[in-house]
Amino acid sequence: MIPWVAKYRPKTLDEVENQEDVKDQLRSWIEDWLKGSSEAKGVLLYGPPGTGKTTLALALANSYNLELVETNASDTRNLTSLRNIVERASITGSLFGSRGKLIFLDEVDGVQPKQDYGAIPAILEILKSSKYPIIMAANDPWSPNLRDLRSAVRMIEVKKLGKVPMRRLLKKICNSEKIKCEDAAIDEIVEASDGDARYAINFLEAVAEGYNMVSKSLVEELVKRKERELDPFETVRSVFWARYGWQAKLAVSNSQVDYELLMRWISENIPIQYEELNDVWRAYDALSRASIFLTRAKLSSWDMLSYTFDLMGPGVALAEVGKKSQTWKAKWKKYQFPTMVQQMYKSKSSRQVRDSLIQKLGFHLHSSTKKIFNDVYPFFTLMASADQSDFAKSLELSQEEVNYLSSNKGETHERPSGREDGENKSSTTRNTRTRSRRSRS
Numbered sequence: 001m002i003p004w005v006a007k008y009r010p011k012t013l014d015e016v017e018n019q020e021d022v023k024d025q026l027r028s029w030i031e032d033w034l035k036g037s038s039e040a041k042g043v044l045l046y047g048p049p050g051t052g053k054t055t056l057a058l059a060l061a062n063s064y065n066l067e068l069v070e071t072n073a074s075d076t077r078n079l080t081s082l083r084n085i086v087e088r089a090s091i092t093g094s095l096f097g098s099r100g101k102l103i104f105l106d107e108v109d110g111v112q113p114k115q116d117y118g119a120i121p122a123i124l125e126i127l128k129s130s131k132y133p134i135i136m137a138a139n140d141p142w143s144p145n146l147r148d149l150r151s152a153v154r155m156i157e158v159k160k161l162g163k164v165p166m167r168r169l170l171k172k173i174c175n176s177e178k179i180k181c182e183d184a185a186i187d188e189i190v191e192a193s194d195g196d197a198r199y200a201i202n203f204l205e206a207v208a209e210g211y212n213m214v215s216k217s218l219v220e221e222l223v224k225r226k227e228r229e230l231d232p233f234e235t236v237r238s239v240f241w242a243r244y245g246w247q248a249k250l251a252v253s254n255s256q257v258d259y260e261l262l263m264r265w266i267s268e269n270i271p272i273q274y275e276e277l278n279d280v281w282r283a284y285d286a287l288s289r290a291s292i293f294l295t296r297a298k299l300s301s302w303d304m305l306s307y308t309f310d311l312m313g314p315g316v317a318l319a320e321v322g323k324k325s326q327t328w329k330a331k332w333k334k335y336q337f338p339t340m341v342q343q344m345y346k347s348k349s350s351r352q353v354r355d356s357l358i359q360k361l362g363f364h365l366h367s368s369t370k371k372i373f374n375d376v377y378p379f380f381t382l383m384a385s386a387d388q389s390d391f392a393k394s395l396e397l398s399q400e401e402v403n404y405l406s407s408n409k410g411e412t413h414e415r416p417s418g419r420e421d422g423e424n425k426s427s428t429t430r431n432t433r434t435r436s437r438r439s440r441s
């Protein structure tokens with residue numbers, strides 16, 4: 001059975017819902033190409049997931065009877081074979097005499113500067129030498145890694161699909177499938193999809209397939225369930241409150257939270273939920289075994305994941321022996337974030353205060369971060385605890401930074417990142433220039 005996203009994917013540009021401006025730009029670009037007068041070597045379609053970038057590339061190829069050669073931009077092996085195709089094209093000459101090609105490079109923003117080293121230069125080279133039009137897609141095209149690429153192509157933004165065309169799209173599918181869909185249910189899916197057509201169509205298919213009809217109450221229930229799967233508090237609660245093993249297993253296997261992180265969540269909250277020492281012991285025993293199976297799953301076979309779920313879900317849930325008799329009020333506990341997540345957050349914000357503090361001191365003293373950190377910083381911690389008001393004002397410190405200094409922090413932290421010498425000199429120069437310009441005006 002073909003999934004609906006593929007079954008109902010528009011074949012030509014005229015069938016693509018909305019996106020009129022994008023379609024016009026693509027038509028004029030490809031027609032210039034076919035006439036041999038195109039200025040832009042390639043096009044980069046960018047926009048959120050599920051908005052139709054791949055669909056538009058495919059529809060463009062079909063509309064102009066071109067063969068679509070599709071590859072993922074981070075697959076460097078495919079880029080090499082693409083280079084061969086392009087090279088061969090330059091030798092064989094007339095390309096549009098027979099059936100021409102349209103090259104489609106998906107996920108150019110997925111190219112990693114380190115792992116996929118050479119991919120962007122390869123794309124730039126293909127762009128330069130290609131006799132075929134090249135169309136690319138990205139969700140986020142603004143990374144510094146793509147700077148050269150951005151200036152080499154025409155950028156076309158693909159916006160989220162609006163509510164009216166999305167509704168039209170879903171209704172068309174309901175009619176073709178001869179399924180009874182309540183209007184309010186369609187509206188609910190449109191709302192939940194937030195302009196992502198793939199999400200909306202998949203959602204519609206899941207409801208229709210499971211229940212043979214699409215009602216508002218069903219959609220609401222499924223939206224809630226999806227939200228719960230994303231929420232670690234809900235997963236933890238479902239595990240601890242499960243009366244039967246299968247309920248706990250379903251909660252962990254459906255959860256969208258990363259498995260390791262989920263283990264930390266469960267681990268943190270075991271002693272909060274369970275009061276009997278033996279229950280706590282059994283729960284931790286199950287969880288530690290789950291951790292072993294997770295490592296095995298990663299190292300050898302993902303089949304082991306099922307044991308991880310068994311231990312992390314039912315293993316922890318059934319560790320509490322007297323659970324069945326408890327009311328929900330007795331079970332209700334206030335869960336907490338894993339300590340590690342809290343610490344990471346705290347140390348990150350604390351590092352940010354320290355770094356901005358050192359930048360400011362460097363600016364006022366015309367020194368590098370290294371010099372400030374090694375030689376000057378301890379004196380400032382003393383000065384801050386002695387006199388705060390004038391000191392803070394003259395250095396333009398925020399209250400957060402003053403508190404940080406006067407609590408004598410700093411020695412306990414690692415040295416801040418950044419270039420050691422000259423870093424603050426250049427920022428000082430920049431700041432001084434801004435200041436003098438300001439004072440002139």
Ligand SMILES: Nc1ncnc2c1ncn2[C@@H]1O[C@H](COP(=O)(O)OP(=O)(O)OP(=O)(O)O)[C@@H](O)[C@H]1O
Binds near residue numbers: 004016018049201
């Ligand atoms: N404007 C549209 N008209 C009709 N169907 C659409 C439209 N946009 C998207 N779709 C449907 O949504 C599905 C997903 O779209 P597509 O794969 O083109 O999105 P994308 O922008 O390439 O996503 P990603 O960035 O995740 O790769 C398509 O298979 C198609 O069925």
